[in-house]
Amino acid sequence: MPAVILARFVLLEARRSGLPWLIVASLAAGLGLAAFLSQVAVTESVSLQTAIVAAFLRACAVFLVAVHVASSTQREIQDKGLELMLSLPLARSTHYLGRLAGHACGGAVVAACFALPLAYWAPPPAVALWGLSLAIEAALVAAAALFFAMALAQLVAAIASVAGLYLLARSITAIQAIASGPLAEESLLGRLARWSVDAVALLLPRLDAVTRTEWLLYGIPAPAQYAQALGAVALYALLLVAAGLFDFHRRNL
Amino acid sequence: MSRNERTLAAVPAWVLAALGASLAAQVASQAAWSPGPPGASDLPPAPRVETLRLASLGEPEAFARVAMLYLQAFDLGGANELPYGRLDYARLTGWLRAILALDPKSDYPLFSAARIYAEVPDQARARQVLEFVYEEFLKDPNRRWPWLAHAALLAKHRLKDLPLARRYAAAVDRYTTAGNVPLWAKQMQIFILEDLNELEAAKIMLGGLLESGRIRDPAEVQFLRQRLEELEARIAGPRGR
Numbered sequence: 078m079p080a081v082i083l084a085r086f087v088l089l090e091a092r093r094s095g096l097p098w099l100i101v102a103s104l105a106a107g108l109g110l111a112a113f114l115s116q117v118a119v120t121e122s123v124s125l126q127t128a129i130v131a132a133f134l135r136a137c138a139v140f141l142v143a144v145h146v147a148s149s150t151q152r153e154i155q156d157k158g159l160e161l162m163l164s165l166p167l168a169r170s171t172h173y174l175g176r177l178a179g180h181a182c183g184g185a186v187v188a189a190c191f192a193l194p195l196a197y198w199a200p201p202p203a204v205a206l207w208g209l210s211l212a213i214e215a216a217l218v219a220a221a222a223l224f225f226a227m228a229l230a231q232l233v234a235a236i237a238s239v240a241g242l243y244l245l246a247r248s249i250t251a252i253q254a255i256a257s258g259p260l261a262e263e264s265l266l267g268r269l270a271r272w273s274v275d276a277v278a279l280l281l282p283r284l285d286a287v288t289r290t291e292w293l294l295y296g297i298p299a300p301a302q303y304a305q306a307l308g309a310v311a312l313y314a315l316l317l318v319a320a321g322l323f324d325f326h327r328r329n330l
Numbered sequence: 331m332s333r334n335e336r337t338l339a340a341v342p343a344w345v346l347a348a349l350g351a352s353l354a355a356q357v358a359s360q361a362a363w364s365p366g367p368p369g370a371s372d373l374p375p376a377p378r379v380e381t382l383r384l385a386s387l388g389e390p391e392a393f394a395r396v397a398m399l400y401l402q403a404f405d406l407g408g409a410n411e412l413p414y415g416r417l418d419y420a421r422l423t424g425w426l427r428a429i430l431a432l433d434p435k436s437d438y439p440l441f442s443a444a445r446i447y448a449e450v451p452d453q454a455r456a457r458q459v460l461e462f463v464y465e466e467f468l469k470d471p472n473r474r475w476p477w478l479a480h481a482a483l484l485a486k487h488r489l490k491d492l493p494l495a496r497r498y499a500a501a502v503d504r505y506t507t508a509g510n511v512p513l514w515a516k517q518m519q520i521f522i523l524e525d526l527n528e529l530e531a532a533k534i535m536l537g538g539l540l541e542s543g544r545i546r547d548p549a550e551v552q553f554l555r556q557r558l559e560e561l562e563a564r565i566a567g568p569r570g571r
Binding site: 114115117118119120121122123124125128129131132135244247248250251252254255258284285289290291294295 | 380381383384386387388389390391392393395396398399402435436437438441442445446546547548549550553
């Protein structure tokens with residue numbers, strides 16, 4: 078299976094890069110921050126630690142995966158390694174999907190490493206659901222980073238695009254709530270703005286519905302709700318993969 | 331030293347001097363600029379809940395707790411005659427309301443309101459916060475009854491306002507429906523009318539809360555024990571003299 082071999086090489090590259098050390102550094106920083114903040118809390122010190130560590134590690138996981146995927150892809154393009162790989166008797170789809178599978182597996186490893194310490198404060202079932210959700214979220218970020226790194230010529234542009242997409246996806250529900258709130262104008266311009274926000278929301282994943290700290294603090298979600306939230310994110314990851322394959326097949330390399 | 335590095339002698343002396351001088355200047359400037367804790371007058375108006383929700387980037391639980399720590403820093407300990415004496419309580423309750431709306435299941439805002447901001451000598455301020463606790467209790471009585479029960483005690487013993495204390499105690503009885511609400515909380519009206527002193531009442535309430543297993547957080551247990559000791563010292567003080 079050429080795609081599996083390719084995925085293995087991507088994982089090997091991740092292991093030999095500074096990624097493991099960055100995971101350790103993120104864990105140390107998150108635990109240190111939580112310990113410091115819990116010292117000044119007069120109540121809910123345990124839930125404060127859980128919430129801070131979970132939120133911080135989630136952000137770290139997304140950042141590490143996005144930057145690693147984008148920089149690894151860009152380096153291969155700049156070094157002409159991609160062109161060399163394309164000269165092999167491999168379909169472009171196999172090449173793209175193998176690479177993405179490797180990055181998604183790397184993201185799952187990062188998610189597992191970051192979920193593990195949370196079991197100290199939160200119940201194991203909640204941590205398991207949170208970790209699985211983070212792994213799927215990381216796979217989506219890897220798909221987005223691979224797409225942008227392949228499509229855009231510059232590393233900074235690729236990382237900025239992933240960051241923009243991710244932050245917008247996490248805040249679009251709040252933006253929609255503001256746009257349709259009681260203070261929103263009922264003028265034509267106001268309605269136009271609301272429609273625009275709703276239209277943008279249709280093209281974004283609901284990242285605020287997954288990897289929720291709430292699960293760790295107040296109990297696991299209903300299975301249907303959990304499956305729906307994760308299914309929506311997985312569906313969006315498929316969309317990004319399809320868009321990436323479309324772009325990669327059209328690229329004149 | 332890795333094989334990619336040259337020896338220290340390869341670095342020009344002026345570069346080393348510049349590095350040392352700039353590091354010393356940085357440390358000195360930061361040591362000279364040591365901002366104190368934020369003052370009461372620095373508390374800005376509370377943001378809208380939607381704004382906080384947007385800023386939380388889908389992490390309302392973590393953001394609400396960090397916002398509580400931020401709020402807690404204002405006028406902490408009261409560097410003035412009255413603790414929290416200069417704090418604008420209208421702004422304060424606005425912040426507490428917004429944070430509670432961000433994470434309605436968190437106990438932190440109501441704990442701070444009932445146990446910290448309502449226990450001030452200024453009666454007008456205390457009443458303002460107690461009314462906030464009452465209003466928020468009505469939104470989720472089965473979860474928030476301990477704070478209104480404490481508010482009833484404060485109204486009786488600190489404000490000496492028996493009608494207000496009975497109103498809060500009656501609300502605990504009327505609106506709580508969950509089976510885990512203890513009998514003493516449901517019967518607070520009798521408790522309020524009994525001729526108990528503040529320490530006895532606080533001991534019954536805290537003892538009941540600790541026995542019920544509701545208070546598990548080590549920081550909260552420590553805080554409440556400290557408060558109880560302070561209360562004991564305050565009540566024992568005049569007797570000892």
